[in-house]
Amino acid sequence: MLEAxxxxxxxxxxxxxxxLSFAVKAGQLWLVRGANGSGKTSLLRIxxxxxxxxxxxxxxSGEREPPLWVGHRVAVSADLTAxxxxxxxxxxxxxxxxxxxxxxxxxxxxxFSETRAGRLSEGQVRRIALARLAFSARPLWLxxxxxxxxxxxxxxxxxxxxxxxxxxxxxxxxxxxRELSDSLQGWTLRLGA
Numbered sequence: 001m002l003e004a005x006x007x008x009x010x011x012x013x014x015x016x017x018x019x020l021s022f023a024v025k026a027g028q029l030w031l032v033r034g035a036n037g038s039g040k041t042s043l044l045r046i047x048x049x050x051x052x053x054x055x056x057x058x059x060x061s062g063e064r065e066p067p068l069w070v071g072h073r074v075a076v077s078a079d080l081t082a083x084x085x086x087x088x089x090x091x092x093x094x095x096x097x098x099x100x101x102x103x104x105x106x107x108x109x110x111x112f113s114e115t116r117a118g119r120l121s122e123g124q125v126r127r128i129a130l131a132r133l134a135f136s137a138r139p140l141w142l143x144x145x146x147x148x149x150x151x152x153x154x155x156x157x158x159x160x161x162x163x164x165x166x167x168x169x170x171x172x173x174x175x176x177x178r179e180l181s182d183s184l185q186g187w188t189l190r191l192g193a
Contacts, residue, residue: 004020027171041175
């Protein structure tokens with residue numbers, strides 16, 4: 001799916017990581033771990049094509065389809081309702097509004113579908129951003145601290161989406177400080193070690 005060869009990244013004249021190489025294959029979960037400021041987000045942004053690597057290269061096997069990117073700073077408009085936000089995300093995936101409504105129900109936000117996102121809690125806004133996992137068919141998901149502000153029920157829903165992605169032959173690269181259930185153990189990239 002994707003191979004990173006000798007990646008390097010620096011910020012403010014300081015090397016975050018150097019000569020980082022790994023291969024993401026179908027059905028794999030990669031957990032990116034490290035202290036704050038170690039380069040986890042920068043690495044994910046490089047993999048997403050949002051930031052150039054200072055050194056090294058990314059090699060895609062097969063047809064390259066853009067990965068699904070869910071950043072730490074969620075791309076949810078405070079001025080749109082929960083439904084409008086998710087309908088926009090569904091349209092980007094080629095799905096209709098029905099997929100958005102079903103996804104909102106799945107994350108427990110059906111009763112808030114007409115509420116502007118700016119009036120919702122941080123955890124609810126995070127659930128809007130993650131609800132797109134319910135309908136995304138992209139082979140690679142890049143997730144930056146997706147568990148931030150999630151309660152236990154939402155975390156279980158999220159883990160079920162990860163399992164579904166892996167079982168259908170997709171892959172996930174995810175930065176997180178939190179532990180996942182035993183059914184979701186994968187490969188670990190430790191930055192700043």
